[in-house]
Amino acid sequence: MSLSHSTNRNADDQAARWAAKLDGGPLSATERNELDAWLAQHPDHRILLSEYCQFSTDLEAQLPLLVASGQVAMPETVHPRRIGRRVLWFAGALTAAAAALTVVVWSGRPAVQTDAIATSFAERKTLRLADGTAVEVNARTSLLVNLDRTERRVRMADGQAFFTVAKDPSRPFIVETPAGSVRVTGTVFDVHAENEAELEVTIVEGSVQVRPSSSNARPTPAPVSLIGGQQLIAAPDSVSCRSLAASEIEDALAWRHGEIVFTGATLDRALARFSRFHGRNISAAPEIASLRVGGRFRLADLDGFLNAIEAFLPVQVSRDSSGAIAVRSRPSR
Known part of the structure; x- marks a missing residue:
């Protein structure tokens, strides 16, 4: 399946419009649903949007240099509905001025x-x-x-x-x-x-x-x-x-604040995250490895996490003289 000429032009305009919205700030829940629906309409939509987002990033950095060097002039005010065509106009201008821009930018680059x-x-x-x-x-x-x-x-x-x-x-x-x-x-x-x-x-x-x-x-x-x-x-x-x-x-980014969030993670994977962070040997017996874990925990608080899983799961935690930690099924009473 391929996009027709008229559909392709409309897809360009839509991709440019969404790129502008994304560059302007977070989308609302309604806008996110609309974007997801548009992306699902055709596999080319995701590629187009990525290209326009990248182009918007490139344009933001290069436009002042292009204007200052006289290679392009700022366009007159464009109606919001024509934002796709405005982006395409800038694309042509960037192509024409690429050689001059290379000279302008080169001297300002940071050291290796x-x-x-x-x-x-x-x-x-x-x-x-x-x-x-x-x-x-x-x-x-x-x-x-x-x-x-x-x-x-x-x-x-x-x-x-x-x-x-x-x-x-x-x-x-x-x-x-x-x-x-x-x-x-x-x-x-x-x-x-x-x-x-x-x-x-x-x-x-x-x-x-x-x-x-x-x-x-x-x-x-x-x-x-x-x-x-x-x-x-x-x-x-x-x-x-x-x-x-x-x-x-x-x-997903809770680690930046020293935390970790599990949403239905398997016990062995949760233990592996703490094991890696602390450099400790922590293992789960095979029969309980697939138990599910949920919650927000402090990465530095290994004991707190182990106490939590003992309280809410049918497991018990033991430590040996080397510092290794083993999590096993809790014996029946």
């Missing part, structure tokens, strides 16, 4: 930066890169930062980080993980990757392109475009994408 960043058990860190990008790093995360004159690349061996990327359309920002990569020029997003087969990317604002890697059970998937309020989860045998409510985004 190469840096290794790592956090230990129960440690979180906030830092700012040479380009102005802010990075919040969760516990037990390893990053290798390489900023040069053509691109900005962060290699995440494992862990979790939240990026507020400084806008620079001439230098894409790429986060590489063993489970896939994320490409942007300026946006706010979270990347969680603790092994070679699983990747979770949550977008707060802007747009990104995620390219999950292949695995033995999953062939190389096509790149996936995401916008603010969406989340991609790549598992060993599947890749899924969904829209999140504001409360769900807050839950």
